Amino acid sequence: MIRRTTLLSTIAFSLLLGACSKHPEAADAGEGKQAQAAADAQVAEAPAAEPAPERKLDYWKALGPLLAGSYNGNCLRMPDGRRMEALVTIGADGKVASGDMQLDFHAAKMAMMMRSRDEKGQYSTVGTLAIDDGKTGMLSLMSSPAGKESTISLSSGDIGLMCSNNSGVGSFNNQALFLTAAKLLNGKKQSIGCLDTKNLLVRRKVDVEVVDGVIRIGDDAFDMKTAVSEGFTLMEGGSSLMLNVVMPQEKTVNVAYDGAGKLVNVQARDKQESTHFCSIEN
Known part of the structure; x- marks a missing residue:
């Protein structure tokens, strides 16, 4: 009886080995699942990446x-x-x-x-x-x-x-303060979404740049050399910059940038009404 049981066990083990050799993909699949599980565990244990530091203007x-x-x-x-x-x-x-x-x-x-x-x-x-x-x-x-x-x-x-x-x-x-502010801004042309102040349902891209003391918003230009008052405000240690200008005939222009020099907001108005209202889209 013992010999018969041993013989049956030997035969069963031989059949199992034969099955594995005939279907290697089954063994590979099992090993792949184990490897994937180990990798997932390592990812779960890894600390989250540190966010990039906020860029600030060295004003x-x-x-x-x-x-x-x-x-x-x-x-x-x-x-x-x-x-x-x-x-x-x-x-x-x-x-x-x-x-x-x-x-x-x-x-x-x-x-x-x-x-x-x-x-x-x-x-x-x-x-x-x-x-x-x-x-x-x-x-x-x-x-x-x-x-x-x-x-x-x-x-x-x-x-x-x-x-x-x-x-x-x-x-x-x-x-002139715009000369000081110009050292903080690279003067490159940037596009921003602006509302049509005559039809607030319309929004279009407009090019804005501040070069050689002139603020250009689309086809309109504001020469700061003729400004009644000019100034700039930096907040949060240089994470934002606002350029403020009052032109003759009570026209005002405000242009805002973030700490990386990216344009984020533009507003202008004359004595009667708003003429430009622009901001980045979230």
Whole structure:
């Protein structure tokens, strides 16, 4: 009986081997499923890829030459209200110092510059930078026509200086701001979807570019050299830039870019109504 059982087992094992040799695809399929399962497990265990870092404009390379210098004047020190002579130095690298205040504005969260022209053709310029929410550090400069009533203020927490009659502040009033903004934008032509302001159901692609001080929106051109006021605002450390221009006859133009220099929004209006309304499609 034992010999018979052994013989039957040997025969059954031989038949099983023969079946596998006749159908190798069955064995391969089994191995393939195991390999796929192992690969799936490895993918599941692998950490998710890190998102690409947000691109930001390094705007201090444009602001540095505009603001760098030494500014001294009659100052009011806060919080004690003491009157004193003080010197504020602004480096081309964004580092600002006065007495015991040492601040770095290179990657300030917000930067705003605005230059306006009066009826006599004289300019006034205002600039404000905030490191974060304004509590860590804030810098403000103002230059009135011919350098009169020029002021500078610097603060860090509760400590601050407010200075008037500053020598040197008038120097940053002599340059058109669109020239500064141009250093941050590559000037290439970009297309964006614009609503037809006469028929809001119609949307069409329009070419927009800012070159040589001229904003071109389709067939319309706005020469910033004739602007009544011009300015730009950078937010979130350079992740967005808004160019703002007021032209004669109360025409206004706003052009916005992201931190990679991509056009995201364009708006323009005259005294009566909106003339351009453009934005990227989500």
